[in-house]
Amino acid sequence: MFEKEYDVIVVGGGHAGAEAAASAANMGSKTLLVTMNLQTIGQMSCNPAMGGIAKGQIVREIDALGGYSGIVSDKSAIQYKMLNKSKGPAMWSPRTQNDRMRFAEEWRLMLERTPNVDFYQEMVSGLLIEKGRIAGVRTSLGLDIKAKSVVLTNGTFLNGLIHIGDKQFGGGRAGERAATGITEQLTDIGFESGRMKTGTPPRVDGRSLDYTKMIPQPGDPHPEKFSYLDTIVLKSQRDCHMTHTSREVHDLLKEGFDRSPMFNGRIKSIGPRYCPSIEDKIHRFADKDSHQIFVEPEGWDTVEVYVNGFSTSLPEDVQFKALRSVKGFEKVKFFRPGYAIEYDYFPPTQLKHTLETKIIENLYFAGQINGTTGYEEAASQGLMAGVNAHLKINDLPPFTLQRDEAYIGVLIDDLITKGTEEPYRMFTSRAEYRTLLRQDNADLRLTPKGYAIGLASEERLRKMMEKEEKSKEFIDFFRSTSFNPEDMNTILEDVDSSPVKQADKMYKVFSRPRVSMDHMLRLKEVADYVKHNDLDKEVMDQAEIQVKYSGYIEKEKNNADKLQRLENIKIPDHFDYSKLKSLSYEAREKLQAIRPVTISQASRISGVSPSDISVLLVFLGR
Incomplete structure (x- = not known):
């Protein structure tokens, strides 16, 4: 077979x-x-x-x-x-x-x-x-x-x-x-x-919801996409919606707490801290009168709806009764109740x-x-x-x-x-x-x-190199091209930025916080360059970020380079930490269990202090 x-x-x-x-x-x-x-x-x-x-x-x-x-x-x-x-x-x-x-x-x-x-x-x-x-x-x-x-x-x-x-x-x-x-x-x-x-929330029948009582959550007016390849950009989109729980909803949910596996000891394991169940939110944030509920369609054609923010393992009758008290859900029909899983x-x-x-x-x-x-x-x-x-x-x-x-x-x-x-x-x-x-x-x-390593295609590499080259050339254009003070001051006045008194390179003004690529495109020279070189949004975004954040980017690169030196100091495979009595007991225990490959990795282990790292560096001859 x-x-x-x-x-x-x-x-x-x-x-x-x-x-x-x-x-x-x-x-x-x-x-x-x-x-x-x-x-x-x-x-x-x-x-x-x-x-x-x-x-x-x-x-x-x-x-x-x-x-x-x-x-x-x-x-x-x-x-x-x-x-x-x-x-x-x-x-x-x-x-x-x-x-x-x-x-x-x-x-x-x-x-x-x-x-x-x-x-x-x-x-x-x-x-x-x-x-x-x-x-x-x-x-x-x-x-x-x-x-x-x-x-x-x-x-x-x-x-x-x-x-x-x-x-x-x-x-x-x-x-x-x-x-x-x-x-x-x-x-x-x-x-x-x-x-x-x-855990996961109930799935419900969208035909039973009253969207007029909810707040629409549309997509971006000019949607982009994930892939760097030529996948299709959305031409039409479906709205999500937002509503809220209330004190009444919370009180109804609390009626089922004695039957909740979270509170009666049936569930002993730990759930996701940043995606808690609705009962966990009510319990932890007792002072809050409401929580957001995002109503998300499951697809283009289906009527099934995902109730984001209402993850629960409460009894199904409690889920149903409480959800019917949420604005827009008064006549809700369930496809299936929410549940928790260990x-x-x-x-x-x-x-x-x-x-x-x-x-x-x-x-x-x-x-x-x-x-x-x-x-x-x-x-x-x-x-x-x-x-x-x-x-x-x-x-x-x-x-x-x-x-x-x-x-x-x-x-x-x-x-x-x-x-x-x-x-x-x-x-x-x-x-x-x-x-x-x-x-x-x-x-x-x-x-x-x-x-x-043989995973990304040649097409991907070619597209990446083209984007990188065009972005660099566009940045060089801003560095080498001067602006007309009169044209530039019209833009600066609109963004409430101090005017310029004489001609200078575009890069200098473009790096100001309030001046965006859209503003720069109002200058004929910039618009002509973009059109002549057929620059897409990705290239323009990349150039704008590099111009505006170059100082921060350079600083982070320097910090990363400094830490990279520790990354290059390898620890032998079968290193015996028990011999280093100068290490704290906790550090010896953690290092022995995790067996870091480099000094840099060792420094990130919880319980390993800077002084423990110094001991290791001395022992390794550094």
Whole structure:
């Protein structure tokens, strides 16, 4: 039934699994994607949206490297927004509202069109391990499938337990069974495992809602897209809507707290801090009279609606009664109630930077199995695991990203260095170099790297180089071209900026905070240059950011370069920290457990102080 031996087997067909299979296969590995249900590949288990704050940057990074998430998001988008436009470009984050069914369909079709990908539908119940190295997987039917490497992307399915009020039943997602066997085998081998919780809100019938009582939330008037390739920009969009809970809604929800698995002790694991359930919000923020509810359509044609902000595991009758008291929901009909789900994960400090496990060679973990939450976080890990599985079995150098190179680098470094005891999600505040890691320059940062390892296409590289060259030439134009004071003062007067007294280079005035590219385009010389050189919005945005933020960008580059020196100081593989009595007890314990590869990584471990780093540097002769 199968190849004699696959190069890579990917277990799970969610966002992590799909990206893992695509990246390994596109680099040349014979890949098998094994999942419990081939109809749910790329399924959006929770909200029908991609991107958002920091997550949008991750999607663009995946795309820049040669992954599929950005393309699939563009092809299935029903709305586009650039968030945080009122702030600096380091905070700008793209987000799409997506058609849930088309999103999964596009993922399935893209994978089917990818050479080297085989598919098989069945549950993987165990791993084949020989002398500390992965050798394949065993299915629930007892079939052994051989492989040189395996990527586990089990999502919420490992011993998944669904809670709705005082009812609970096994499942990895509504209507789908849980996966068993893998956790038990790995813990017997010596892996540490834990439990986490996440939740989802009710899905309702949009025909039963009164949108006239809600606030419309339209997309951007001039929508953009995720992918750097020539995907289609939206010509029409669907509105989302916003409404609010009230004190009455909160009181109705509280009536069910005694039957809530969160409060009666049934759920013992920790849920996502930054995406709490509605009952958790009411409990934690008792002083607030209302919370926002975002009403999100599930697609172009379906009437199903996602009630964002109302995630809950309360009894279904309580959910229904409370939601009917929300403005616009007075006659709501349920498609299905919200629920919470508990599942197994493996603390990610047990991984290397490549996402390979430290205990079993050629075994990789990606996605919620590592304690993360979110499609984008999962997809980026899947891509990196697939890439490194391919590289490892071909005796090629590993591929990792530093914290100053990508949000993906920040994500993975945080996981394996600090671990996580609650579902980890990405924020711009987690990145110390966020001025460098903007959504607009992900291709400039990462496409050359993706191309060098054989993942990003030549077309991507050509587009990136053309954008980079045109942006530099445009900036040089501003540096070398003088303005007419009279024309320039007309613009400066409009933006309430001090006038100029004599001619000077355009760059000098363009760098003022209130002067935008739109203002500069009012100058004939600039408009003519743009038209003659056929510059698109991406090139103009890139030039504007480089002009306005050059000082900040340079400062962050210098800081990153200083820390890079510590990154270059390697710690020997089998270094014995117990011999260094000058280290604090906590530092010795943490360093021995995590086994950092460099001094820089060691410095980021919680509990390792600057004086501990000094001791290490002295011992290593630095």
